[in-house]
Amino acid sequence: MKHFQLFAKKRVCFLLLLALCLPVATQEELTYQMPPREIVDIVDAPGNPFVIPSPDAGTLLVVERPALNSIAELAQPELRLAGLRINPRSNGPALSRAAFFKKIVFKDMATLKERPLAGLPAEARVSDLRWSPDSSNLAFTVTQADGIELWVASARNGRARRLIGPRLNGAIADPFCQWLPDSGRLLCSLVPENRSPLPEKSAVPKGPVVQNSEGKVAPVRTFQDLLKDRCDEEAFAHYASSQLAIVDLEGTVQLIGSVGIIAGADPSPDGKYILVNLIQRPFSYLVPYTEFPQSFEIWNQYGQPIRKLAAIPLAEDVPPGNDAVRTGPRDFAWRCDTPATLFWVEAQDRGDPAREAEVRDKVFCLAAPFTGDALAGPALRYRLRGISWGTGSLALLTQFWWKTRQMRVERFEPDALAKPMQEVFAYSSEDRYSDPGRFVTRGNAQGRQVLLSDRSGCLYLFGRGASPEGDRPFVDRFDPAGGGKTRMWRSAAPYYESPLLLVEADKGLLLTSREGKKEQPNYFLRNLKSGKLKQVTRFPHPFPALKAVEKQIVHYRRSDGVELSGNLYLPIGWSKSAGPLPVLMWAYPQEFKSRSAAGQMQDSPYRFIRISPYATLLWVTQGYAVFDNPTMPIVGEGQQEPNDTYIEQLVDSARAAVDKLAEMGVGDPRRVAIGGHSYGAFMTANLLAHSRLFAAGIARSGAYNRTLTPFGFQAEERLLWQAPGTYIRMSPFMYAHQVKDPILLIHGQADDNSGTFPVQTERFYHERFYHALKGNGATARMVLLPSEAHGYDARESILHMLWETWTWLEKFVKNRPPAD
DSSP states (O other), rough: HHHHHHHHHHHHHHHHHHHHGGGGGGOOOOOOOOOOHHHHHHHSSSOOEEEEEESSEEEEEEEEEOOOOOHHHHTTTOOTTTTEEEEEETTTOTTTOOOOSSEEEEETTTTTOEEOSSSOTTTOOOOEEEEEETTEEEEEEEEEETTEEEEEETTTTTTTTEEEEEEOOOSSSSSSEETTTSSSSSEEOOTTTOOOOOOOOOSSSSSOOOOOOOOOOOOOOSSSSSOSHHHHHHHHHHHHEEEEEETTTTTOOEEEEEEEEEEEEEETTTTEEEEEEEEOSSSSSSOGGSSOEEEEEEETSSOOOEEHHHHHHHHOOSSSSTTTOSEEEEEEEEEESSSSSEEEEEETTTTOSOOOSOOOOEEEEEETOOOOEEEEEEESSSSSEEEEEEETTTTEEEETHHHHTEEEEEEEETOOTSSSSSEEEEETOOOOGGGOEEEOOOOTTTTTTOBBBOTOEEEEEEEEOOOOOOOOOOOEEEEETTTTTTEEEEEEEEEEEEEEEEEETTTTTEEEEEESSSOOOEEEEEEEETTTTEEOOOOOSSSSGGGTOOEEEEEOOOTTOOEEEEEEETTTTOOOOGGEEEEEEEEOOEESSHHHHTTTTOOOOOOOOOOOTTTTTGGGGGTTTTEOOOOOEEOOOOOOOGGGHHHHHHHHHHHHHHHHHTTTOOOOEEEEEEETTTTHHHHHHHHHHHHOOOOEEEEOOOOOOOSSSOOBBHHHHHOTTSSSSHHTTTOOOGGGGGGGGGGEEEEETTTTTTTOHHHHHHHHHHHHHHHTTTTTTOOEEEEEEEEOSSSSSSSHHHHHHHHHHHHHHHHIIITTOOOO
16 A cells, blocks of 8 residues: 555646646648558458348348448537447437448249349448348338438349338337337337427536545446436437337338337337336436436337336446446347247346355246246356247246356256256356357248247257367357257368358258358358358459468467467568568457466467458558467466466566567567557557567547446456555556657547547557656657547548558668667
8 A cells, every 4th residue: 555655646636747848849830641552452342241141041132331431420419428439410320430332132942043132322321231021022211411311122023112212211220110019010210399499508508517435335437428418318318218119011100109219129029018228217317318217118019008117227337347237127038939038137136146055047927918926936056148049838048157267058948947057068267178159040920039949849050160270260059958968060171161150941042152262252052961152242352462462370479478479461472581570560469267268279270361451460561570360368267367477477478479470480579569448459569568579550530548447347347445455556657767668559530339438549659758858769649530430440540540650660660770
């Protein structure tokens, strides 16, 4: 404690000196810059399309990803309210949160004939693609300047038509349009008719903003975009309020129920009822809307209330810990295998993982007509993760306890809840090699996902197949009667092939995505019985100029014996005779409770080399060796906390990586840069503060002062006051004076990620700049990208970020002068 107080006094003196020194900082007036042409061409290249199978597996929707947004689009007005980002013009998600699609094609699985989606406006912003349960139509939205429209397209001919104009409310409800089970109608959230305009915000305040603490323990994690005052409250209520409606395929709109802040509306599988989630006042300035008071109600299909299920209070006092939950009922949903039966879960330990309890969660069920008491279902040792429904005699329940990483899958009989559950699998979530996979589901006639079974009643599992040789995805057949598994198929070298859809279980027809080191991903129909393959798509190589780049998975070990690995890429045509290369190493640390799990092999040596605008692989075009995702495990076994030795383990992992590349003759140990995004940026700053392993660092959108996230961060559950030494030791902000090598700091000015406020980068840069003034040769540069969130979206921003990175690497890494 004395050390902590002495440290605090020194910090106060230092910050006073810093305030006097800051005006000396230089400011650049800079327009958006462009990196080398090779990089621009790769950034602008179209990515690989993806597919969405129809429920009957007869048609594939082939979807092309859009080009990058422009900064003009990203700079459109957006409101940041209660954890949401809302476009006030469209009453939908802000462009920084939206994903639109460029080109859509219907592909017949039997004939492979294609029908393009036709009839759309030019440059239509298409999103929210949803198949009808009978696979005959596709519903989607088109975002216009003044609102969001509902459209539908026929799978038979690809023709699209608008059902309703810009009336959808996409501010909060997710999804804000979904099919009813008859495939002829959709339940939608609309902007209320004749909504009054939002009053302009007065420049004159009516009074102070006051918040009270009444002695209750209420640790709250650091959230972004929260409400700040009464005006924000009114704006949130204005844009989030909606009116439910049923829209048929002729565009007829039937309004149902009353206007409210509807966070969710889910029709029952038979379409006769609607589960409605309503946000209530009082709102909070400490937590996002998901933690506001809310009610769950059952309405009939005409919008008349049938029963109020629960009134849940404001959740500002959820206990600390990743296994903590709010008290009261939560996670309301419909049973997928019955016409209208609800289920939910309630914590039995007041939501507090620190309390001793034999039962943590309990499941409850309530069937139509919803007049009686709920039936108590399975009692759980851990927290409910999810339920896969099959029949009245078979459902699979998954429960999980984060603290120990323990995962359990158990079967139970939904129609006989008094019967005890039977264990199916029990394993550690971080043990990749023991992961049994996930049970396969398939849409039923009502459009609900239920367990897929063959004629004999056997179920199926898809798994990633992690092994010491790399990931080898598999399909297993599971007998629920005896619990036995049979391996039906496993991906084999020299390909990486992953299962997507079991088209016909009894015939063994499987839709897969297949790729190789130099073969771009494409989709295939595989017959598991005959082994025959039928290619369904023929997407071209998206980056022909990089086809000759080789990927090598490198294995090595750090000093404490933990096994490590990373993906190495080398410039085309390079050989050892040319001498060691400058290196860019890009990483992201991960916490583990087991040394053996930390050392397990990740990825596959046979995966296609993917490139995105963010990919570190871009730098092989500029003569750098790229060491991507070298593992940086932070291990704390048993009662040990991983972060108590975070710095030591981090530096040890980094040193092992640098030494390995030098030993291979690939990397010049004096010309290695370290970089990362978010928690990887935090890692980068710590490595520069606590080692001299790197010539320079690149830190994007990070958090550098853990005292600004005092109620936990990443996998750290303890509060600042419970582990002050760990928080301070892990904060590179506190060790800025030890950073001797150049660091480039990049951050989006509109960062929306919890804990990574832009001020984290600004304060760290200013700390760093102060010490640069003291003549130790230290160098730092801070780049703030306007309108960008945690991930960068605009083409101008991404290209400028790459230009900054390129100039930094060229100056401080590739052309670093020889050692004295």
